[in-house]
Amino acid sequence: MKWLGFCAATLACAAVANAQSLTGRWEARMYTVDEGRKMALALNQQGSTVTGYMLQPNAQGIAIQNGAVNGATVTFSIERPGRGARGATTPPAPVRTDYSAVLQGDKLMMTLPTAGRGGGGMINPMEFTRVSTAAPGALPPTPPRVTLTSYTPVAYDGLAKTPPMGWNSWNKFAGAVTDKDVRGMADAMASNGMKAAGYTYINIDDTWEAGRDASGMIQSNSKFPNMKALADYVHSKGLKIGIYSSPGPFTCAGYEASYNHEVQDAKQYANWGFDYLKYDWCSASTVYANDPATISMTQQAAYAKMGDALLHSGRKIFFSLCQYGQNDVGTWGAKVGGNLWRTTGDIRDAWDSMVNIGFGQQVGREKFAGPGHWNDPDMLEIGNGHMTTEEYRTHMSLWCLLSAGLLAGNDLRDMKPEILEILTNKEVIAVDQDKLGKQAVRVSPPVPADEAATISAKEGRSTTGGDLQVFSRPLADGGHAVGLFNLSAATAKVTAKWSDIGIKGSHKVRDLWKHADLGASTNEFSADVPSHGVVMIKIAK
Numbered sequence: 389m390k391w392l393g394f395c396a397a398t399l400a401c402a403a404v405a406n407a408q409s410l411t412g413r414w415e416a417r418m419y420t421v422d423e424g425r426k427m428a429l430a431l432n433q434q435g436s437t438v439t440g441y442m443l444q445p446n447a448q449g450i451a452i453q454n455g456a457v458n459g460a461t462v463t464f465s466i467e468r469p470g471r472g473a474r475g476a477t478t479p480p481a482p483v484r485t486d487y488s489a490v491l492q493g494d495k496l497m498m499t500l501p502t503a504g505r506g507g508g509g510m511i512n513p514m515e516f517t518r519v520s521t522a523a524p525g526a527l528p529p530t531p532p533r534v535t536l537t538s539y540t541p542v543a544y545d546g547l548a549k550t551p552p553m554g555w556n557s558w559n560k561f562a563g564a565v566t567d568k569d570v571r572g573m574a575d576a577m578a579s580n581g582m583k584a585a586g587y588t589y590i591n592i593d594d595t596w597e598a599g600r601d602a603s604g605m606i607q608s609n610s611k612f613p614n615m616k617a618l619a620d621y622v623h624s625k626g627l628k629i630g631i632y633s634s635p636g637p638f639t640c641a642g643y644e645a646s647y648n649h650e651v652q653d654a655k656q657y658a659n660w661g662f663d664y665l666k667y668d669w670c671s672a673s674t675v676y677a678n679d680p681a682t683i684s685m686t687q688q689a690a691y692a693k694m695g696d697a698l699l700h701s702g703r704k705i706f707f708s709l710c711q712y713g714q715n716d717v718g719t720w721g722a723k724v725g726g727n728l729w730r731t732t733g734d735i736r737d738a739w740d741s742m743v744n745i746g747f748g749q750q751v752g753r754e755k756f757a758g759p760g761h762w763n764d765p766d767m768l769e770i771g772n773g774h775m776t777t778e779e780y781r782t783h784m785s786l787w788c789l790l791s792a793g794l795l796a797g798n799d800l801r802d803m804k805p806e807i808l809e810i811l812t813n814k815e816v817i818a819v820d821q822d823k824l825g826k827q828a829v830r831v832s833p834p835v836p837a838d839e840a841a842t843i844s845a846k847e848g849r850s851t852t853g854g855d856l857q858v859f860s861r862p863l864a865d866g867g868h869a870v871g872l873f874n875l876s877a878a879t880a881k882v883t884a885k886w887s888d889i890g891i892k893g894s895h896k897v898r899d900l901w902k903h904a905d906l907g908a909s910t911n912e913f914s915a916d917v918p919s920h921g922v923v924m925i926k927i928a929k
């Protein structure tokens with residue numbers, strides 16, 4: 389009080405008032421595990437209005453909208469480009485995020501609207517420190533968006549004769565993943581029975597990237613001090629290693645990505661010894677034109693640039709496309725060199741998310757899958773803790789019937805026995821890895837003809853087909869793998885009719901989860917299936 393009184397009586401008061409203005413540049417560390425990574429706010433306060441922009445590393449500045457100061461609190465919103473819906477014919481609507489920050493002493497504490505996946509390693513609230521009091525200049529104008537008009541189809545790389553099996557860091561670790569975690573996963577996979585069951589890839593997802601060196605070669609950040617040594621380590625365990633980038637200038641988490649550096653990046657991955665790339669559209673929507681008439685060709689050509697670069701990188705690198713199923717990717721994914729393409733937005737470790745993606749959005753895509761190139765309903769959430777064991781068994785069964793990639797997304801170093809047993813059940817995995825490579829069809833309830841037409845035009849649509857569903861796929865030995873699913877809240881009898889599967893007479897039936905022969909059945913097979921559960925069988929030739 390004494391000090392305030394003194395201040396009021398002198399000109400110094402003006403300086404203090406000015407110091408309390410938000411105008412200037414503020415910086416905050418973003419991640420607990422990546423000390424170099426900062427977010428900046430460039431603010432200009434005039435009365436109760438704030439303008440300026442938010443700057444994430446490697447990202448273009450994004451203008452702040454509706455900036456308002458109320459006491460010690462500043463609120464504003466940011467609009468980022470939307471990803472667009474599957475089969476959309478209009479450009480995606482931007483996605484708005486509302487932020488709120490409070491001035492506490494000389495720090496600006498900003499609470500993030502979402503905590504981020506798996507904790508994500510993101511600091512929340514972020515603590516901003518002022519690094520300058522200068523009013524921000526105007527944002528540099530955004531260069532015109534690019535349209536690509538053609539590409540040369542990329543030759544098949546000879547990989548993915550069966551769907552990939554491995555582990556990916558995102559679902560459990562998100563932005564918190566480190567070199568140490570990756571080594572730990574390789575150790576676990578090599579020794580816990582997963583490698584023996586066919587799992588091969590240890591894949592680092594987003595947030596490994598730093599900037600580029602003077603010659604433009606991408607570098608890894610402090611979480612990954614030596615990528616070559618890490619790749620060597622994973623290889624020494626008899627496993628393969630994967631990495632992640634985007635066709636845009638930065639990744640979904642705002643890290644450096646491959647736009648205009650495709651050839652260099654592919655070379656760097658090969659130099660380091662990587663065997664797999666997940667290539668995620670994300671910020672590509674800020675540099676490529678989103679015009680509905682041209683976006684499909686533009687997106688294909690953008691993916692083909694990397695497909696071609698990988699093919700000529702000097703190393704066999706599996707190419708995983710991640711553009712959420714836009715622009716009928718099934719019809720062109722293999723043509724751009726893709727071995728796998730995502731068909732939907734991100735999965736969450738929740739029953740409704742798994743059902744929506746697995747049962748709701750895959751039907752109708754089976755015609756695009758086959759040896760060398762597969763549909764990707766996203767990575768596994770098995771063992772991440774928010775579904776029951778029964779539900780995880782349903783997740784695994786469906787993914788295997790759908791010829792999906794089996795990329796575990798949990799912490800392999802710390803797994804309950806029942807989770808390991810789900811991930812390593814050899815008879816169920818054998819369905820996923822069957823050499824014929826025919827993705828299952830939902831045979832009951834049948835997909836109505838009008839829906840089938842919509843599906844083929846739009847490449848999948850949301851339909852869950854009711855509570856009791858039967859999926860069937862033919863196998864290389866002439867038998868069939870069949871899943872009897874019960875999505876309802878109570879145990880129910882589910883029947884697989886031979887006529888739906890396209891077989892006749894009497895056939896031996898084996899329970900794949902229980903490893904038990906069930907004798908022969910004629911014309912149909914029925915089972916009492918627990919709520920949210922599955923009975924998965926093989927019907928012999």
Ligand code: GLA
Pocket residue numbers: 558593594639640641668710733734
């Ligand atoms: C997108 C992808 C996810 C993951 C994150 C990483 O959301 O769909 O699978 O790779 O980006 O930022």
